[in-house]
Amino acid sequence: MFRTSTLIAVIAICLAVIANVNAAPPACASSIGGSQFTLQPDYCAWYYIQGLSTPRQVYVASNNDVLVAEAGKISVLFDLDNNGVINATSEKATLATQSGLNHAVTVNGGYIYASSSTTVYRWPYTAGNRTNLGTGEVVITGIPGPGHKTRTLEFDASGALFVSVGSGANLDPDSSRARVVKCDLNLSAIPSNGYSYTLCTVWADGTRNEVGLRHDPSGRLWGVENGMDDLSRPDLDTDAHINNPCEEVNIFANAGFYGYPYCFSEGFLSNSTQGAMSQWGVKAANDTWCKNTANVIKPVYCMQSHTAPLDLNFWSSTTFQPPYNKGLFVAQHGSWNRQPPSGYQVVHIKLDDSGNPINGSLTKFIGGNTGSSSVGGSWGFRPVGLAKLGACGEGVSECLLVSSDADNSIIAIRYSPGGGSTTITPSTTSSTSSTSSTSSTSSTSSTSTTGKPTTSSTSTSTTGQPTTTSTTTAQPTTTTTTTTAQPTTTTSAQPTTTTAQPTTTTTLSTTTGKPSSATMIIPTIFSVILAVIVAVMLI
Template identity: 25%
Template sequence: MRRHILIVFGLFVLVAIAAAVYVGWPDTARLPIGAVEGKTPTISTPRVQTIPTIDVADAVGWPAGAMPAPAPGLSIKAYATGLDHPRWLYRLPNGDVLVAETNSPPRGGGGIRNWVMKHLMGKAGAGAPSANRITLLRSTKGDGVADVKTVFMTRLNSPFGMTLFEGQLYIADTDALVLVPYTDGATAITAKPELVVKLPGGGNHWARNVIPAPDGRTLLVSVGSSTNIADDGIDAEQNRAAILQVWPKEKTFRIYAAGLRNPNGMALTKAGQLWTVVNERDMLGSDLAPDYLTQVEFGDHFGWPWYYWGGYPDARVQPDNPQLQQYSKRPDYALGPHVAALGLAFADGAKLGAAWSNGAFVGEHGSWNRKPVSGYKLVYIPFAATGFPVAGAKPVDVLTGFLNKDGKAQGRPVGVIVDKDGGLLVADDVGNVVWRVSAVK
């Protein structure tokens, strides 16, 4: 009898999860998304969920001739097509563009949690094996289109961030920071990557980014958490949910800033200040917690997993950590709940007009656990002369239309950079396109 009850209960759980995956768990947003954006977002009462709200947009790709809709005064064209899940972009000194064609590494293990994760990734267009490739794009005709597309580098493991530093090209694989020698103008690198430091691998957040640190002597590497809220214990999150500072010659690192659930895009301002965008926690309802854009300084702790938005406790995390509450840093700017902010680029060098000349561009990959969905667009955060977002300003749409009229994802924006001519390049990992945004002439 006991065995029969357990079987029935197990079937009930599977049916409930299947229902959540296909129709979305009934926790709809009770606040307009604008209320959870800006410098002072509304932080509502958490609605703790055992089964998360699931309402991911099915990935269908772009029909022939279709493309995102730009803001007034801007135009768009395809810079490069026919890519394989392009996620991240990096501009070389000569203007060539590197694009990481990449995806999550294989996920081992079974269990309901892994089954749900794999199913969601498939629906969202991220179920295919990683190409593990960096491709070089070059525009030689001055028309804003890459007429050269060539394999630049292979022998990588879910690569993401890339940066040139002291004559070497550094690549952030999912489990290691590696380097190869670089020659200006090279169209391919065949050297075997050299290990700099090993990075924590596995878990839910696989993408690692890398940029030069403000001190000009070290590198910064972002590593997301393994789980939502340290579900497997805090020991499983060692050197995760953090930005690491790496000494490349010594091949050592330390934690630069912590409590960042999934920092991804990182960028420096002209003044050398570090900023990042962060994906916050799930299963507190469709209105919590807001993803954010924030300045980061050495020694900062942003609260994860115990606190969000500068001190709001997450009662699910046990044992608690009351002494951290007073030190938990409040982020500078809320981007809205579950928008999945990944890409980040400041407007330095952009030639899109005065309205887009002092601020940050953020690629919002799009939610999987909010109803209605959020993100799925490129936005702009205007900055003031103080070096921080304008008080009272909300995100401004730059590119929309990634969702079609049926709510399916034609594309999903990720990395964003400014190209050598002042245009904006945006990686679209569902459309398999790099888009170029420019000012209307």
């Protein structure tokens, strides 16, 4: 009996070892978004899940479940078999439904928070819950709409909620719609109909459409901004729209003004010698006002125009290799009316020891094959949300998740030396500039009374500040983009995005990158089993 039971136990253990050895990381994809793509060497990308409904932001819960904001609902993904790929039938569930949910999802204080264009909702949530959470509670109502309709939500360490509200049009008459507000509310005693948006205070003003919001490890609030379209300054460039305004990376200071709709941050202007991030008026009459640092806070980094950045992630990795083991990833959704197209990629920006962007350090990490590494180009996969996930399949301790609302999927990216076949193509540098590749189109000319310059026509305001309407108002209106907090400088007239490493046009194979080791070990394990059996029989 002893021999038999011992033999059975030994065989079971050996079979388990064989099963573990045969398990392999998810296979690298050869096509994403319907085409081949570009990825840095020694990294592997694969589909984490397909068949979603307009996925936007992604949030990883403490138990490694993945929350996804889809059209009108919040879903949860859970990898039960640890194969690094979500089965949309057995490993996905709906947590919450609410008409109008369109972008944001986050967790704070035992609740999931999400929003429509006008309302913030929440549901009680504990990590690991995979059942419907019922009717949501209204937290904030009366957020202005329509216009840019996404409302990004970000909590700070104290529990205050920051909400980003984009402009009502391509160019608004004033900045009243284009703001990041701080809602420092008592969330333990929410009124039955929610709090009014008017109780929130302006944290950053003049931010045209700051879709991406994140706090860095030191607690500073950052944003990435979608700039205006159809900019016209023929005195500075015959076609200023192509490379202006730059897409800004901002660090926000309380009550700071970042330029929209009166000023824009230069990406590249052929008749300018002042360089990227230089401030200009949407109308020439506002140039002096916009260049005054007492009026406008400059961005800390400029990216290529019209790339439409939608999320940023402060990355810290134990498996990704330098420079990608730390720094800042930015999801660029891609342009809608720029020719040639820009964006459609995830880029990486190096940060210095103080946590600030290093000028010229932007590198294309993954994106379409078209376009240069810094400008990007068209791709059927349009990056939206970014998140770090642990345990991304057998033998994969962490990966970067990227959602796309174009092909309704989420991909995962891991470090995988030698995984997939790649062809290195040299990266190129190009100017960085602003964008607005999401919905807004009309420019306006109206008056304001805030003491800021206005932006349509050529007249002066009664406050001594430049105006651009044919009125005597104190505030300029503009066809503009926003500027952001804490300026950094560039040394050239044209913003550069020199890639830190060559990008790789990948024709990735469908191998895992490490299958051969398992194949070689299997015969050895069978030899061990045989030896153990013989030893047991001789006992």
